[in-house]
Amino acid sequence: MFETSCFGPLLKLRKIKLASQLVHQLLMRSMKTKKEEAWFKIGNKRARFGLQEFVLVTGLNATSSENVEMSGGADCRIVKDHFKKSGGKIMKGDVYEAFKRCKRNQTDKYKLGLIIILAYVLLATEENTLIELWWYELVDDLDLFDKFPWGKMSYDYTIRIVKRDMGDKLRNSLKEGESRCRYSLHGFPLAIMIWAFEAIPNLGKKFAKKYCDGIPRMLGWEQPKRLTSSDVVTVLESKELEVMSTLIPIEVELQEVYWKELTPCVQEEDTDSEDSKGDDTEHGGEPSHSFHQHSPRVSEPPPVRHDHNIADVVRMEMEKLEERLLGVISKRLDRMEYKIDSLVEMAAVGRFHSTTSAYDSPIHNTTNVPVSPPEVKIKEEAGDGEELAGGEKSAEDENVGNETEFVEKGMSGDFCMPEKLEEDENKSTKVDPSKVDDLTKWMEAASTSDLVPLHHCDVEAKTLLDLLNKDGWLTGEIVNEALYHIRDRALKFPNLFQQDCCILDCYFCQFVQSAHGEWQIHAQSPMKEEFKFSKSLLKYVDGSIPELGKCWKDCRYLYAPCCAIGSHWFAVKIDLEDRTIFIFDSLKSHVRKAELEAFMKPLQVVIPMLMKLHVKCDDSYSTEKFKFVKMKEVPQQHNGSDCGIFTIKYIEFLQANMDVCAIQPEYIPMWRKKLAAELLAWHFEP
Numbered sequence: 001m002f003e004t005s006c007f008g009p010l011l012k013l014r015k016i017k018l019a020s021q022l023v024h025q026l027l028m029r030s031m032k033t034k035k036e037e038a039w040f041k042i043g044n045k046r047a048r049f050g051l052q053e054f055v056l057v058t059g060l061n062a063t064s065s066e067n068v069e070m071s072g073g074a075d076c077r078i079v080k081d082h083f084k085k086s087g088g089k090i091m092k093g094d095v096y097e098a099f100k101r102c103k104r105n106q107t108d109k110y111k112l113g114l115i116i117i118l119a120y121v122l123l124a125t126e127e128n129t130l131i132e133l134w135w136y137e138l139v140d141d142l143d144l145f146d147k148f149p150w151g152k153m154s155y156d157y158t159i160r161i162v163k164r165d166m167g168d169k170l171r172n173s174l175k176e177g178e179s180r181c182r183y184s185l186h187g188f189p190l191a192i193m194i195w196a197f198e199a200i201p202n203l204g205k206k207f208a209k210k211y212c213d214g215i216p217r218m219l220g221w222e223q224p225k226r227l228t229s230s231d232v233v234t235v236l237e238s239k240e241l242e243v244m245s246t247l248i249p250i251e252v253e254l255q256e257v258y259w260k261e262l263t264p265c266v267q268e269e270d271t272d273s274e275d276s277k278g279d280d281t282e283h284g285g286e287p288s289h290s291f292h293q294h295s296p297r298v299s300e301p302p303p304v305r306h307d308h309n310i311a312d313v314v315r316m317e318m319e320k321l322e323e324r325l326l327g328v329i330s331k332r333l334d335r336m337e338y339k340i341d342s343l344v345e346m347a348a349v350g351r352f353h354s355t356t357s358a359y360d361s362p363i364h365n366t367t368n369v370p371v372s373p374p375e376v377k378i379k380e381e382a383g384d385g386e387e388l389a390g391g392e393k394s395a396e397d398e399n400v401g402n403e404t405e406f407v408e409k410g411m412s413g414d415f416c417m418p419e420k421l422e423e424d425e426n427k428s429t430k431v432d433p434s435k436v437d438d439l440t441k442w443m444e445a446a447s448t449s450d451l452v453p454l455h456h457c458d459v460e461a462k463t464l465l466d467l468l469n470k471d472g473w474l475t476g477e478i479v480n481e482a483l484y485h486i487r488d489r490a491l492k493f494p495n496l497f498q499q500d501c502c503i504l505d506c507y508f509c510q511f512v513q514s515a516h517g518e519w520q521i522h523a524q525s526p527m528k529e530e531f532k533f534s535k536s537l538l539k540y541v542d543g544s545i546p547e548l549g550k551c552w553k554d555c556r557y558l559y560a561p562c563c564a565i566g567s568h569w570f571a572v573k574i575d576l577e578d579r580t581i582f583i584f585d586s587l588k589s590h591v592r593k594a595e596l597e598a599f600m601k602p603l604q605v606v607i608p609m610l611m612k613l614h615v616k617c618d619d620s621y622s623t624e625k626f627k628f629v630k631m632k633e634v635p636q637q638h639n640g641s642d643c644g645i646f647t648i649k650y651i652e653f654l655q656a657n658m659d660v661c662a663i664q665p666e667y668i669p670m671w672r673k674k675l676a677a678e679l680l681a682w683h684f685e686p
Helices: 008-012 020-027 051-058 077-082 092-101 106-122 133-139 142-147 150-162 166-172 189-199 201-207 229-236 257-262 310-348 395-399 418-427 433-445 461-468 476-492 507-524 535-542 593-616 643-655 665-681
Strands: 030-032 038-042 045-049 368-370 380-382 406-408 451-453 458-460 501-503 557-564 568-575 580-584 627-631
Touching (some): 051 150, 051 189, 051 257, 077 106, 106 133, 106 150, 133 142, 150 189, 150 451, 189 201, 201 229, 433 665, 461 476, 476 501, 507 557, 507 593, 557 593, 580 593, 593 627
Parallel strands (some): 501 557
Antiparallel strands (some): 030 038, 038 045
């Protein structure tokens, strides 16, 4: 039955293994292009992997899917019969288990098998990925399922993976000639490997065996060996390497249904690409093409059609170009106007100073000095049963939860009044119109299974859509991404943001908890060797991680997001001089006192140890536990899902020396939208 399905060619594959090192080396040579295709620079030549190449290699249906409904499915028969207790959340592994259990109903077993081919071969993802429910509804009608353009869907997903900005990341992660960057190959990477055998004949000759009667082309290759990265590099860096810029169909392929339905354009197009390194080297010589070599059915490439007058074609292309340029110019002007307005507003409220300030040096000691502070009692809870001495106030106490006037050291008495600060915060909810426009367009076209490229990683579109949902919970990827951009913004605008601090990521607390557990085991050991922290944790101390981190020797404050009892976010501000950890929690009643004390203990113990051994390097420095203080007078969320956005805003406001009381729940929906737009644009406004 499977051989007669739309996936029949996949079952006829010869003995072939995915050479991940080959695909990896191609990604290292990827180029940037705005088109929905991938280009690779091999030596001084360029090769395209586009829809035309994908179809010639796989023979899958790659027509348009505009008229197909891609929603629903939760109430379909297959879900009810085979996944009764799933609650509409079915992972890849669940489908495989259902396939093994299904023994009586062979038709259903066949349908589940088709889903498995989709999930594990054409649209391969991680094992715990949820399967789209509409697949089950579609597979229940085998005629509709076989007509669906799964090839186009597989190509779109694969090309998004390939077009991730991996080239620079992989090159930047090189150590001793070998990349240490780990990542997964999703989609249908086997198609890329077979395309490479076709487009770079030396690769095919060296590592695989070609049979002449393979249509589609993936059926003509056999590659049972496991390849090493060095072997692949040797071939790709050879001087006289033949590279075919595109694949051209032969006569037999022109008659295949998958090619006729595709209606390809075989005329060579300008790629408008740039090397990911910024190299603008052009092609050496004329473009070359692959005509399915080593086959007796080789023919000349099909003639280029001249149905249109050349002048008309040129005129239409010029009109399209003019329209695109006008759109780009308009968007850039809107963005520039918005930024100018923002700077003018900040200057008006005293946050931007023309004279030299304490923030002008990359490393400085900034102190907030109260000007005639009113006598206001601060409500705090001290950890470990400690209470702050009556009548005593630290600078930190007065900086949080009070409407007090502050003056920044080195600013000649120029300070920001509380009412102006509040007015400035109201304006901070504004979003760049051009970014909103980009976000809106993305939302209109986004599918929950799409991958969205962010700075540190790619996330599923659902993750970003949850950020826009008023009841959506923020994942660690979103929190980390936001904090990276806050660090990046502070580096670019040192006049506006505190510089004697380091903003950490979500993983820091996990490393600390792990170190605390190892330390406890070491303390009980009879061995008297000195305890050593992991290299990963020490990289936080020296500023190597997270990206744009800072050495603790140059910092007074550390800001970190914490995720307690598995799902609740709160922020901590660690004062390294006062040996105090301040907790900013937008849902104070969620974590019980005992749970909070247990969570905070590793931070209280490990940080002074790190300070003594790797920051102060002073035997007299005390390793006595830091105390923690839970701030009471902080804004609270009004639902059960805003803890993530509150945590980001707490850290953002604290780093900017702004009153966290300005973080009001009514601003959160706009801040969610603003954060999503800025993450999508890879840029935070000052």
